[in-house]
Amino acid sequence: MIRTEELTKTYALGEVSVEALRGISLEIEAGELVAVVGASGSGKSTLMHILGCLDRPTSGKYFLSGKDVSELSSDEQARIRNQQIGFVFQSFNLLPRTPAVENVELPLLYNAEQLTRSERRDRALAALDSVGLSERAAHHPSQLSGGQQQRVAIARSLMNDPSLLLADEPTGNLDTKTSIDIMTTLHALNEKRGLTIIIITHERVIAEYASRIIELSDGLITEDRPIEAATAPLAGV
């Protein structure tokens, strides 16, 4: 599903340059739930942005579903983000003063073949229902709890039936109990739909949900190992 060859990313800051990634080669199969861990500043977000076609590597290759996407035009990358990739952010990134259902509809506005208003609405309501928020469709983000907002964001990321879900510290702003709810939801999506999920986190407990852990340090992979018991280790907490 995903294969990268010697990805590097260098940020030039005037005289100084920061090497955020220094040669990342990895392979991720369809249906995996991968946790990317590492200290702050180790390059996790940078990697995720490249994997999500939001950014390009300075050098190296990135194949998504067998296709080299690192050289695509920005319009083609936008189309891949729209159709194949879902994002979940630490800060939820919902449009303020906008009802949950309209937030969820957002990706549908940029589909190549445009849907009617009622088709969009129906699909958004169904997605909200699948994350247990059908009662809150008309609520604005400010009227929702953090956990509910992240559920809305998850519903949004699923709108175009992506094959890859990228979550950058999705529980970073949530308390432990809510974090478990969110992780259970993501885990279920991986199990039931076979959705490939990459979760960035620096919390070890969250990483325990994954079937595989990749650790980054200073822009390099320092550890890459599978986890045997991938069943809700925090259930008793």
Added chain:
Amino acid sequence: MLDAHAVEIALQSLRRYPLRTALALVGMAIGVAAVLVTVAIGTGAQSAIRNQLRAAGLNIIQVKAGNYRTKGDGGGGVLAPHAFLLWLDGWLAPTAHAHPENDPMEKHDHPTAADRLGDSKAGLGGAATLTQADADAIEALPGVANVAPGVHENIRAYAGERRWFTRLHGTDVDLPLIRRAHGIAHGRFFSQRELRRTEQVAVLGSVVRDKLFGEGADPVGETLTLWNQAFRIVGVTESTNWMTPGTVGDDAFDAVYVPFTTIHRLLNVTNLNTITVTTESAGEVSNIAKAISKLLRVRHAIPDTAPEDFTVTTQASEVLAKGLHPNVARVLIGNLPNLDRATLQELSMTLERAARTMKALLAAIAAVSLVVGGIGITNIMLLSVTERTREIGLRMSVGARARDVGAQFFAEALTLALTGGLLGIVLGVLVSWALESSLGWAMELSLGGIALGFAVATVIGLLSGVFPARRASALDPIQALRYE
């Protein structure tokens, strides 16, 4: 770049920021309203000046049959050319009428109007050298606004037992347009249809009404008898100018107006005594008067050396010659051909120039306020590009292309400008009405002014949208998402 979809997204976003949207709309609306109101003030002032000049009669040219410089009115009666000219006119433009009685002094081998109508005075008004064809030719001259043919008679008007000796004017339906100070007190002026069908309808001057029906009476529908013929009264005309109310003996309100075609039919004549002409602008009076003289000399085949068989007078020359012996007047006007131009016409042109300058000045001020409105929209859109950077990043992360984001911001600016423009038109119309009714200013709202305001709003919308749209679409998705 813009499709219905972008507009839909833009509307969603505008709804999300009601205060900002409202502020931008107000700025734009005030700009457009300012244009509308100032143009209305300028145009209003200009036409107020024009109307005053018109009411003063400065744009009226009178063409009279005959030439008082060579005959009549106690002048040096050397030449009485009408018989010759009638013959000439008949030769130039043979008419279908058998034995018209255009010259009442001719002997006729048929019963004349006096015999037929049983009124010994009928048809004795005088020879007429002007024709309807002359009037039509004058109407075709550039700069001419209205042309009213006239046939004039002295007449005894009867209403039951009462009678009054007055003037009868056969004229056209245009007369109320020409004589600005004529108001309709009761009923209406006669119509084009009545004129065409030579109907026996009459409009009374207020003095005639007072004498025959009593002060202030409404005689519409009553019968007036002229030359033993019954005329239906359809209206009463009175002066709208308190400085010159109708008085006994004046030519305007001590008078009866009927269709000139009706007089033609009753008297079996075809010619006209006068042609009254108005010009579009008072400044053109002298030139057009000259053009009319030239035209009629050609039409009447008058050699360069021979005197004219008609008299062209402007209100200005009439004012100057008022009360003078015709010979003196002739010398005065003949020797001072530019006098009227140097005074009244100069005055009118100066006034018009001043009005034009004022209008241009007002329009410039209004344009500035529109530009300010437009800059307001640009400003608000640019601000929102910064403020909404994370929104832009988010939209890009879910698949919006740079051009989708650009289109959204462009559509937002255009929507603000157009909606603001429409609001501004409504506001401008309301303010114009308010100013007109409260301060009594002459406001003239024109479709042109409204179209101009809206067109400028559109252009400003387009211009003010381009820059922020570029800005928004140039953002890098990552930078935008990370923006704090």
